[in-house]
Amino acid sequence: MTEWIKAADLAPLQQRRKLMVSVAGQDIALFYAGGTVYALSDICIHKQSRLSRGLVFKGKVVCPGHQWAFDLKTGWVDQWSKCQPVFPVKVEHGVVYVLPEPQVRETEPAAHERFCETG
Amino acid sequence: MAKLLLDKSQFRAAIKEAMQGREAKDASFSLAWSNGDLRREHFARWAENHYHYVGPFADYLAHIYANAPDHATEAKDFLLQNMYEEELADIRHTDLLIRFAEACGTTRERVQDPRNMNPVTRGLQGWCYATAMRSNWVAATAALVVGLESQVPDIYRRQYPPLLEKYGFSEDEVEFFELHITSDEVHGERGYEIVMRHADTPELQNTCLEAVRDAADMRFSYTKALYDYYVRDFKHADPELAAVGSV
Numbered sequence: 001m002t003e004w005i006k007a008a009d010l011a012p013l014q015q016r017r018k019l020m021v022s023v024a025g026q027d028i029a030l031f032y033a034g035g036t037v038y039a040l041s042d043i044c045i046h047k048q049s050r051l052s053r054g055l056v057f058k059g060k061v062v063c064p065g066h067q068w069a070f071d072l073k074t075g076w077v078d079q080w081s082k083c084q085p086v087f088p089v090k091v092e093h094g095v096v097y098v099l100p101e102p103q104v105r106e107t108e109p110a111a112h113e114r115f116c117e118t119g
Numbered sequence: 120m121a122k123l124l125l126d127k128s129q130f131r132a133a134i135k136e137a138m139q140g141r142e143a144k145d146a147s148f149s150l151a152w153s154n155g156d157l158r159r160e161h162f163a164r165w166a167e168n169h170y171h172y173v174g175p176f177a178d179y180l181a182h183i184y185a186n187a188p189d190h191a192t193e194a195k196d197f198l199l200q201n202m203y204e205e206e207l208a209d210i211r212h213t214d215l216l217i218r219f220a221e222a223c224g225t226t227r228e229r230v231q232d233p234r235n236m237n238p239v240t241r242g243l244q245g246w247c248y249a250t251a252m253r254s255n256w257v258a259a260t261a262a263l264v265v266g267l268e269s270q271v272p273d274i275y276r277r278q279y280p281p282l283l284e285k286y287g288f289s290e291d292e293v294e295f296f297e298l299h300i301t302s303d304e305v306h307g308e309r310g311y312e313i314v315m316r317h318a319d320t321p322e323l324q325n326t327c328l329e330a331v332r333d334a335a336d337m338r339f340s341y342t343k344a345l346y347d348y349y350v351r352d353f354k355h356a357d358p359e360l361a362a363v364g365s366v
Contacts, residue, residue: 057200058312062200064204066297067301069301079301
């Protein structure tokens, strides 16, 4: 059974708003937005640019390579109907933990499932 | 009678309406492109012109950035983000344009040489600089980011597939177009955010609508002129004039 793994301390992530970490051999981009931590695979599914070098705009991380805009919460990109893997995250006592099990959607998320509705 | 301030949805609809009937996707060069009527030398001439319109885009935005007041922090950040993504985030967008140009048979040197743009392109570039430098910063954003840049996804959604299917380019050669379907959607949306928030009087909203209308006219004229100069079946008898193109 996969276990939660410490990925980072919360304080530096709150300051920098994004951080690249390596968890169980996977490069993961952490984002702090709307008071919540989100974790996406750092390597873009399109052309392998690093999302941790991208910018967050309206609840989406914009890939620096081709500006694919991934919903922070679901990893969904509307323009191409594809999904960046996301990881479950929890924060306890100022520490960010990630469950290193990538989750990929096959279908478009409903509005209430996205960052913009809840973040 | 005094004009009333439009709410955000009314203002956004008015912006869309201001562009209607003058969108570059409907200009003669765009239609010929979509219909498969162009040849590689036409795309080469397009690239030699387009470089001088989009190449200085970060320059234009930098002027708007400088004119935006300190307290408009988020708007300034959005402008900076657009500049960063154009120039530094990954591959420089104009380098992708030059890659396409080279696939069309022209060279980096010819693309970068300003003597190879036609006078209408020169006019568009000058208008972009003047608008960025001298207009109200919100109206300049409306013109350049909303009026010009936000049109791009609609244009390239039509023009990208024929490049692969009708004209025989490889995906690598036409990466510039695929990129801009998504990048300018994000860039244009940042522009909308700025204009929606900061055009906060009826007068400034009206100025923004005029700026969007002017921008759409400029881009339409630029695109139409590409057809007039390089595609229309007309050749000057004088070889020097023939080299310049028609009109």
